[in-house]
Amino acid sequence: MSATTAPTPAPGPATAGTEADGVLEVRDLAKHFPKGDQDLVALREFSITVRPGQFLVLLGRSGCGKSTLLNLMAGLTRPTSGQILYRGSALTGPSTEIGYLTQHDTLMPWRDVTRNVEMPRELRGQDKRSRRQEAQRLIELVGLGGFEHHFPRELSGGMRRRASLARMLAADPETLLLDEPFGALDAQLRTELQGELLRLWQGTGRTVVFVTHDIEEALLLADRVVVLGPVGSVLLDVEVDLARPRDPDEVRVDPRFVALHKSLSAALKEGAR
Amino acid sequence: MTATTGAVAGAGAGTEAGAGGPLQVQAARGFRDKHGRTTTVWAWRTALLVALVAVWQVLSGPVLDPQYVSSPLGIWDRLADWVADGTLWTNTWITIQEIVLGFVLGAGAGAVLAYLIAPIRVVWTILDPYVMALYAIPKVALAPLFIVWFGIGTDMKVLLAAVSVFFLVFINTAAGVHQVDPALIDAVRLMNGSRRDIALKVVLPASMTGLLTGLRVSIPYALIGAVIGELVASNRGLGFLISDSSAKFDTDGVFATLLVLSAIAMVLNGLVGLIDARTSRWKPLDA
Ligand SMILES: Nc1ncnc2c1ncn2[C@@H]1O[C@H](COP(=O)(O)OP(=O)(O)OP(=O)(O)O)[C@@H](O)[C@H]1O
Numbered sequence: 194m195s196a197t198t199a200p201t202p203a204p205g206p207a208t209a210g211t212e213a214d215g216v217l218e219v220r221d222l223a224k225h226f227p228k229g230d231q232d233l234v235a236l237r238e239f240s241i242t243v244r245p246g247q248f249l250v251l252l253g254r255s256g257c258g259k260s261t262l263l264n265l266m267a268g269l270t271r272p273t274s275g276q277i278l279y280r281g282s283a284l285t286g287p288s289t290e291i292g293y294l295t296q297h298d299t300l301m302p303w304r305d306v307t308r309n310v311e312m313p314r315e316l317r318g319q320d321k322r323s324r325r326q327e328a329q330r331l332i333e334l335v336g337l338g339g340f341e342h343h344f345p346r347e348l349s350g351g352m353r354r355r356a357s358l359a360r361m362l363a364a365d366p367e368t369l370l371l372d373e374p375f376g377a378l379d380a381q382l383r384t385e386l387q388g389e390l391l392r393l394w395q396g397t398g399r400t401v402v403f404v405t406h407d408i409e410e411a412l413l414l415a416d417r418v419v420v421l422g423p424v425g426s427v428l429l430d431v432e433v434d435l436a437r438p439r440d441p442d443e444v445r446v447d448p449r450f451v452a453l454h455k456s457l458s459a460a461l462k463e464g465a466r
Numbered sequence: 467m468t469a470t471t472g473a474v475a476g477a478g479a480g481t482e483a484g485a486g487g488p489l490q491v492q493a494a495r496g497f498r499d500k501h502g503r504t505t506t507v508w509a510w511r512t513a514l515l516v517a518l519v520a521v522w523q524v525l526s527g528p529v530l531d532p533q534y535v536s537s538p539l540g541i542w543d544r545l546a547d548w549v550a551d552g553t554l555w556t557n558t559w560i561t562i563q564e565i566v567l568g569f570v571l572g573a574g575a576g577a578v579l580a581y582l583i584a585p586i587r588v589v590w591t592i593l594d595p596y597v598m599a600l601y602a603i604p605k606v607a608l609a610p611l612f613i614v615w616f617g618i619g620t621d622m623k624v625l626l627a628a629v630s631v632f633f634l635v636f637i638n639t640a641a642g643v644h645q646v647d648p649a650l651i652d653a654v655r656l657m658n659g660s661r662r663d664i665a666l667k668v669v670l671p672a673s674m675t676g677l678l679t680g681l682r683v684s685i686p687y688a689l690i691g692a693v694i695g696e697l698v699a700s701n702r703g704l705g706f707l708i709s710d711s712s713a714k715f716d717t718d719g720v721f722a723t724l725l726v727l728s729a730i731a732m733v734l735n736g737l738v739g740l741i742d743a744r745t746s747r748w749k750p751l752d753a
């Protein structure tokens with residue numbers, strides 16, 4: 194699987210040596226979707242290294258390949274060329290260490306909220322009592338207390354989103370891939386859940402890759418923001434050196450925030466052309 | 467509309483969900499709200515039936531020839547005779563056995579085969595046109611062949627019922643398997659689920675609607691298959707009772723048997739209703 198793509202300067206199959214190793218290392222990734230006798234190129238020559246414990250936000254306009262990239266990073270789909278290393282070894286399929294909240298909800302419609310949330314632990318073979326307990330805790334965490342026995346179709350879009358988030362957290366992953374997780378929520382709830390997410394991330398060594406359209410959300414959460422252009426070209430890659438905790442109301446008037454906002458917004462506009 | 471006051475009164479007992487979720491209150495619905503509609507519907511049904519029977523009885527004789535259209539009282543007398551001498555029960559019991567056996571056999575084989583074949587896409591694609599061709603054969607047309615193969619005993623009727631049921635269950639279950647949302651399968655793959663997990667926790671429940679649709683639509687066909695088998699060649703069963711009565715120009719007997727058949731159909735429909743109630747607990751998200 195590995196080193197067959199020659200031109201890379203001898204990475205070798207196990208790259209434990211390369212310093213400042215990323216949890217996720219993406220090299221020359223390309224993804225084509227066959228369409229008739231043509232190929233639709235969703236991603237081309239994309240490379241990125243996500244450092245352990247980093248909160249990386251991917252910002253990009255609709256259709257630039259963000260979800261395609263996350264699908265590849267989660268091991269759901271295979272790249273057309275290039276490779277992804279997770280903790281130094283090639284990613285060959287989904288792993289329980291990587292949690293992925295997809296853009297569209299995939300709750301099982303025949304399971305109520307509790308049974309959906311406990312599902313990762315059920316597949317792992319955990320006993321009913323302790324997985325129920327954990328599910329209950331997570332349901333409260335995402336503010337769905339009282340809706341344990343509702344079926345997905347009986348929930349609003351934002352509530353389904355939160356149930357999905359709880360389900361992903363039930364697997365207790367080390368690396369979180371989140372595709373526009375808070376898009377469907379109202380501002381209040383969004384702030385609350387952003388806070389929860391930061392709490393889950395800070396001081397736990399977890400790594401987060403977070404996709405959004407929203408520049409402010411990116412700046413509130415990120416250590417590093419990467420702005421993607423068409424077919425996954427990197428338009429801008431900046432470290433966000435704002436002090437944490439970032440109060441949503443105060444940080445907005447921080448001159449550093451304003452400057453970053455300006456450059457990100459300029460990069461996004463550039464990508465539109 | 468009286469329910470609104472009840473809802474407000476019950477609001478204090480409601481569970482307040484966090485984060486602006488909907489309020490859940492005990493609904494105070496009275497007898498009229500719950501059963502008013504059903505009562506009206508049933509009242510009309512009864513009235514309609516009584517009216518029809520009355521008109522039939524009045525017209526039969528002076529206007530219509532009872533030799534051809536029978537009459538409610540004639541049917542009643544015939545049923546009473548048959549109940550008294552046991553004809554009705556023996557023949558009904560035989561037909562019911564054929565229906566149930568045929569249904570169980572056909573549905574079982576259809577469901578099992580569908581779950582074995584449908585998930586393997588290539589095999590399904592290869593077999594698909596042949597399945598459809600066989601499905602399209604009118605099952606009555608198989609009766610003569612089945613007589614040659616299995617004789618004119620009960621087997622022939624059971625199998626005729628089973629064949630009709632088989633295709634409906636097979637095709638609907640396979641469609642259910644094929645309509646499983648691949649995103650749900652991906653979700654289980656993300657949880658590191660095995661192929662077994664995918665089969666048992668996604669494909670099976672997701673295709674259950676297809677299987678149940680198959681069961682639902684095929685119940686009447688089990689009845690049709692069994693009765694047709696008896697009509698074609700038999701010396702017992704409700705189908706035989708029809709052909710025997712008509713051979714003797716006994717219209718009362720024909721109508722009496724038809725009445726029993728529709729009673730059986732109604733009971734079967736009731737069973738279907740129970741299946742429906744089981745499945746409507748959840749529905750696909752995009753439905
Ligand atoms: N399964 C697929 N088959 C064919 N084309 C696809 C498929 N998935 C994505 N694409 C194409 O790849 C491109 C990138 O899609 P992708 O879903 O990654 O965009 P995105 O950046 O996530 O957009 P959004 O912000 O709207 O979610 C699009 O042009 C899309 O048409």
Ligand SMILES: [Mg+2]
Pocket residue numbers: 259260261296372
């Ligand atoms: Mg997307």
